[in-house]
Amino acid sequence: MRTPEKFSGARPGNSAPGDIPLWMLFPLFFAAVYLSHLTLLRLPYFWDEGGYYIPAAWDFFRTGSLIPQTTVTNAHPPLPSILLAAWWHLSGFVVSGTRTLVCIVSASALLGVYKLTRTLAGATAAAVVTVLTAIYPIWFAQSTLAHADIFAAAFTLWGLAFYFDRDDSDQSTTKNQILASVMFALSVLSKETAIITPAALALWEAILFLQSRAANKRQSLGWLAALLFPIAPLVAWYAYHYHRTGFIFGNPEFLRYNATANLSAYRIALCLWHRFLHLTTHMNMFVPVVATVAVFLIPLASPTAPQAIRKPAIKAIAVILLANWIAFSILGGALLTRYLLPMYPLVLLICVSIWRRHLRQWWLIAALSAAAFLSGIWINPPYAFAPEDNLTYRDMIVLHQQAVHFIEHNYPQATVLTAWPATSELSRPEIGYTHHSIKTVAIPNFSIDEMQKAAADPGAYDTAFIFSTKWEPPPGTINLSKPNESEDAKFFDFHHDMHPAAAAALLHGEVVWQAHRKGEWAAVLRFPRIVDASLRLPR
Structure with a gap:
């Protein structure tokens, strides 16, 4: 049996002279996040915000119920609703208040990235990884x-x-075990799939426990208990949810879409490929990753090259990345990249550590990666992607604001044919798009099949609000996702949205408003219906 190595050598994360205390860094981190997002703080709610998270928190804010009342319950744990409602008591129920809270959460997460990287690779690497x-x-x-x-x-x-x-201190180890278990418990109470990371580490600690000497088994058992503890609050939440609703994992349609319908071997294989690309290439992540592969082949810069991340830490990080890569290739009906949000700092941590060890001018690669990331915030890649992966979501929000305002001002009594999330934008004033609820008729999307179904029942609506549901490269330009469209349509709900003129012709209406913004578009259609009206005397 062998004794497990420590993750860090000289503990650069805590005792290195000249290190700035973490509590002093948080105001700087928050100011940077807040000011860099200043123009986004008053945008109305977007996508799943308006579709679930804000309505769920709004229900808790008004009624105190952890089970949403005005939106479908899907068994997501309630901590985000609790935090949002508590914050609204301070800021008021305003969108800028909500976004300020999220800036605080993001800054706190970046501080965690800094602490994690400083512990494993030193303060210089921590600063670079945090910025990237x-x-x-x-x-x-x-x-x-x-x-x-x-x-x-x-x-x-x-x-x-x-x-x-x-470190070797039992007191410090016990403290960190308690803190880690609390943080992981809060993570699973924020989103159920966060259990993947502590569960994977628990399995890893069990393997280390079997390999360790008797003197270290107590510490290994402590970590194993700390990592398994988050299962308890998650089970308690599901038990409560089942008691209140009769469903453990949410309504059957939610469970089917996110789990049971995703278990074919071919779909999982496709998801593994997509998720691999998400982790290594998406939104210009290929720049630091490819550079890392190239740099790794270069001999060490000098005998005094910075200490690499120790092998036990590398192995643990690899376990985390592997577990999340596989799990999110099975779970989830939509391949949203935000599900992998805590994985990106780990990828960058490995990249920066290798650059520093193998290349004297490693900062040039860091600068190149930073330039690639900054450009990716505004410049779209040559393939289809969800608008929420960069500032394309802002373009979509602005277009929807304009369209909803046009409908509210010109056709306040309209019945509007549209798809989610516009159904929420029109019917829920608290989302921030309209001042009063507007009736809607919902369709799944604006593909030709769904629009033909809508055309078969023209009396159900008198107005339509259609829009691009994803960003796609313009016709005639490079489109790397085009070869995969048939498979994406079969397994991931990919479709082409009908453009306004074609939709108006199919539905026998006219385009009364339309706008485009950096590849995103939206339009309002109006249908002059002939109504057979008659007067009846009251009984």
Whole structure:
């Protein structure tokens, strides 16, 4: 049997002279996040914010019920709703208040990234990894969006920061075990899939326990208990949810879409490929990853090259990445990249550590990666992607604001044919798009099949609000996702949205408003219906 090595050598994360205390860094981190997102703080709620998380928190804020009343319950744990409602008591129920809270959460997560990296690779690497994480397009976009993923990412990263902060002191180890278990418990109460990381580490600790000497088994058992503890609050939440609703994992349609319908071997294989690309290439992540592969082949810069991350830590990080890669290739109906939010700092941590050890001018690669990430915030890649992966989501929000305002001003009594999330934007004033509820008729999307079904029942609506549901490269330009469209349509709900003129022709209406913004588009259609009206005397 062998004795497990420590994750860090000279404990650069805690006792290195000249290190700035973490509590002094948080105001700086928050100011940087807040000011860099200043123009986004008053945007109305977007996508899953308006579809679930804000309505669920709004219900808790008004009624105190952990089970949503005005939106479908899908068994997501309630901590984001509790935190949002508590914050609204301070800020008021205003969108800028919500986004300020998310900035605080994002800054806290970045502080966890800094602590984690400083422990494993030193303060210089920590500064670089933290900056690269903050400006990575997916992280940057999610830093003001009130999705559960940013809450779960913050607690997960702090749990990892305490997990990797180890020394030979029993008192310090016990403290970090307690703190790590609390952070991971809060992460799973933010989003259920956050259990993947502590569960994977628990399995890893069990393997280390079997390999360790008797003198270290007590510490290994302590970590094993700390990592398994988050299962308890998650089970308690599901028991409560079942008691209140009769469903453990949410309504049957939610469970089917996110789990039971995803178990074919071919679909899982496709998801593994997509998730691998998400972790290594998406939104210009290929720049640091490819550079790392190239740099790794270069001999060490000098005998005094910076200490690499120790092998036990590398192995633990690899276990975390592997577990999340596989799990999110099975779970989830939509391949949203925000599910992998806490994984991106770990990828960057490995990259920066290798650069510093193998190349004297490693800062040039860091600068190149930073430039690639900054450009990715505004410049879209040559393939289809979800608008929430960079500032394309802002373009979509602005277009929807304009369209809903046009409908509210010109057709306040309209019945509007549209798809989610516009159904929530029109019917829920608290989402921030309209001042009063507007009736809607919902369709799944704006594909030709769904629009033909809508055309078969023209009397159900008198107006339509259609829009691009994803960003796609313009016709005639490079489109790397085009070869996969048939498989994506079969397994991931991919479709082409009908454009306004074609939709108007099919539905026998006219386009009364339309606008485009950097590849995103939206339009309002109006249908002059002939109504057979008659008067009846009251009985």
